Amino acid sequence: MDVRAPKLKSAAKKKSEKTTGRPAEDQSHEWPRIGTVVGETSTGRYTFILKNLQGKLGDIVATRVEVPIATGGKKEVATVWGRITSIDRFNPFFPAEAAQELANENIKLLDTVLSGSRDHLEAEVLILGTTFGDDPGAAQLSPLTYPVKPSAEVLYPPADDVRRLLTGEDDKKTPPPPKLSIGSLIARSDVPVSLSARDIVSRHLAILAMTGGGKTVAARRIIRELIELAYPLVIFDPHGDYLGFFEKRALFPKSRVRVLFPSIRVRQDNLGVISDLIDKMGKKLTDAQQQFYYYLLSNTSATDGQKAVEYIQRLIDHADNIAAKKRKKDDHIADELADTRSGTMNAVKRSLEFVRDNLRQMESNNARLRSQSRFKEYTFEEMPDPSDAPDEIVAPGTVSIFYLAGYDHLNQSAIVSIVLEALFAHRSTLSGVIPPFQAVIEEAHNFIPSRQEGTDETPSLPTIRKVITEGRKFGTGLVLISQRPSRLDETTLAQCNSFLVLRLVNPRDKSFVRSVMENLSESDANILQAFGRGQGIVSGQAVRFPLLVQVKFDADLVSEAIGDEDFITEARAWKPDPQRKANAEIFKRNMNKDTQKARSDENERTTNDRRNARKRPSRRGGIKPDF
Amino acid sequence: MHSIGCLLRSQKDSGGIRKDVAKSGDIRERIEARISQGEFLASMLFVAGKQSEEVQDSFVANLSKIATSVRELLENNNLLEKLPYRPASYWPSVKGKTFAFIDGGVANIDLPSAAPIGIRVGSYIVRPGDESERRERFNIELQLVDDLYSASGFLYDDDFLDIAKLRDAARMVSEVAAAYRLAALSGDEQLDAVVLHGPLINPVAPYGLEDFPAFSVSACRKLLNDETWNGEERERQFVSIYLEVLERLRSTGTPVVGAVERSIGRDPVFTRRILDRLQKSKVLKEKDAKKLEDAIIAYGLNDASLLDVVLAEDEYVTPIPVMRQGPENKWPEEWKRKIREYPDALTTYIKPSALVMPFRVEAFEGISDFASVLELILHTSRLLPSYGFPVGLDIVDKFAKVPSWMSRSVKGQHQVVLLKKALESGDPRTVAFAKRVLAARGRDWLFRPSV
Structure with missing residues (x-):
């Protein structure tokens, strides 16, 4: 690309010197031209006709526009920064009808007289903001206040300028503010x-x-x-x-x-979370069971730092204790539990046991995963x-x-x-x-x-x-x-x-x-x-x-x-545990006969039972299902 | 080139009448298909207006009779040819050859009492199978802009009222001039065929009027691609300069053809020429020829609509020379001698696919290997199967077209020049006239009556 964009107006240059306190660098006039703005433009976006292979999706491009400034009638040249958000490509010289014929006859376009070179590339640009003067790293990227001029040249700023645009004022600060480098622009690995x-x-x-x-x-x-x-x-x-x-x-x-x-541990300040967890992990409780569960929670003290499993065990023990008292008709039972039936207590107990077992299972799952050979170099801490x-x-x-x-x-x-x-x-x-x-x-x-x-x-x-x-x-x-x-x-x-x-x-x-x-x-x-x-x-x-x-x-x-x-x-290399297999063989060899015999005896007995059962008259007087 | 005339005749000899029945059945089918597409509406209306009821009633039957007769005449006299459509082998066979397609675009500048002319001729040169960047080239070969208010007068020397005629004449000559520039290329640049959009040889008599302006010297130099050329006024007249360009084009030896997209008029020139030829060679009776010609005329059929039902897919009529200059009695007296020098156009009609009307293709007599060029025409037309016209011409047509924005700006330029000239004259009446012309509307604030 040897075509050079014209120099900035000297007014803009002077303004830049004034604002940045250093001579404006005249780098922008060397930015290569890659296209021309066409169609309707706005302060938010514009489209331009892109030169073949001179830009791609995601590229940061620039154009210039004169914008009016507050003091009557004066204007200033702004550099409008934008990002190519889409590129449409079409060839007006390649009719669809011809494409159909090429496909039907299995012929290559190149072999015919059809034209494939006059592609028309129309790129849409999302305007990111403007800077004044020559410094793309101006403190503030201002919004564009006046639309881009149709017929304006679209320029392709070099990596350094784009980088300065991305970092803004940061480079000028000492020390520069901390940054997290994540990669580069898709379109430009050099930025x-x-x-x-x-x-x-x-x-x-x-x-x-x-x-x-x-x-x-x-x-x-x-x-x-x-x-x-x-x-x-x-x-x-x-x-x-x-x-x-x-x-x-x-x-x-x-x-x-x-x-x-x-490791889930109980503390007074997270008791709410734990009780909620137990509630949600457990089986669905009825109102009465829920009431008993709350009773247990509020009457079972938790030691700060105690493991959740242990705490649940305490709840179970407590429930057991109350159930036993209930069975013995002990008078020392709390008044609010007077109407609570043993069945309710047992249901809550079973739910808690379920939660406890579940938690233990998960702890052991985690432990088993940690003990895998691939983690042998790892030091897991509780x-x-x-x-x-x-x-x-x-x-x-x-x-x-x-x-x-x-x-x-x-x-x-x-x-x-x-x-x-x-x-x-x-x-x-x-x-x-x-x-x-x-x-x-x-x-x-x-x-x-x-x-x-x-x-x-x-x-x-x-x-x-x-x-x-x-x-x-x-x-x-x-x-x-x-x-x-x-x-x-x-x-x-x-x-x-x-x-x-x-x-x-x-x-x-x-x-x-x-x-x-x-x-x-x-x-x-x-x-x-x-x-x-x-x-x-x-x-x-x-x-x-x-x-x-x-x-x-x-x-x-x-x-x-x-x-x-x-x-x-893994599946291909997998082999059953030989010990487990050998044990199974022992059972197969020694127990098989008896088992088979026992099974045939059992079968016979069942058949007889069924026969007898059929003979028995129905309690309801012979009502048969109506198929 | 494959001649099927003999083949068809031998079939007829052996198969007898049944073949004829089959053929006339094909033609009838084609006619009915065309009628269903509304193709013969104009002819039917023509017949309805002029002919008897009986003729109107049997339109299809009579049309079928005419077409069958024409087809059989063509077959019987070896005037029907068929090209094989074989794209898979054809395109590789032309690998590395260079073909040029040429078309002219005219700027649509409409200004009352002013006649700016803007013409540009574009070319599309393509080399099938070439994978390099030079495979295809687009170029504007010629640009002619006439400024009526310029002292030198760029294109024409003088003013002339019939702007459409001036424009047509300029377009015709500049198209062949562009073809000449390309056909004259040699060495690596040499072309294997040049295809023009439009007739190769146009009738010139309408442009031989007494006051028809001559082209300026600079325009002629441009047209002839010859900076030393210095002709007299008569040599710069359209009738002379067009012939000069055509002769130079012909002498290059490069095969050049013109493909005519649309047939206008109701005169079956080509069919009549065939009948004349047959009659002249004493193989057709005058009365039979007359009868057939009358029937064709009575049904308002032109060459394209008649041959549309006569020709089957991929067929063309054996090319015959056609004198394109019309009857001599209509020629302007002072140009008769010159017009007689105009070459005949070796003409054929080709029907590239069943779906489309055949179109006319013209070449110079003595063109080398016309069949190959027609094969190119067929294969490039089949790339647009439902349009049925060489795709290269479609491409160059789009390229050369003068966009409306360009016409607008030319118009604007002319308006400025006109007003400037008027103002310079200092004459208030001229200024007022110029304003009126530019506004082109009688009632405007500009024309408020002054005190």
């Missing part, structure tokens, strides 16, 4: 993209993408950058996607990475009590990863609720025990489900809602990650000030994302499904304007223990 760390840690971020869209890769990238900043992190990890940080902790010598397994020892979870340079695998959604949600509630309480009461921190919640749709998903069963929803609303004041930031955005609670998600949306195909998810992200244009929403792995759109306060990004993939963070399981190979 790095970073997020404002301050906005992420205080104003929350949502990472949304379908499975395989690269949300874990993006989250890892952001977490890594936060680790580099020694920012305290708490990660709730239902599948172990982030355990790699522990495995690769050598990469972060200044940080402490811990993997914690959950999670510290978030109320009593929050500083063991949140500390500068500390990453606490809660490995929640093995627990069902309800329990995972209760764990998140208990931990987050306790940590947030410390922050919001300004106890001074823990520093500000960032919580990362993977599979967020399980923790903040929408109303349709049954929100009343999710203890973490009110907690997260509270944190997301008030967290900014108390230095508690959230990163919500989900593959099913439409299943998320809209109110909670809308509180996120920044979004990183990667590939989304489901139409409901796409329209939901559009409804939540105010500044996502229709054409941006339409390209969500076309994104490749790790490609997405980032918007919100963490960036100056919405950008299409290619998230950098951290290959060095990929865990060797956690990866895509290869079940095909």
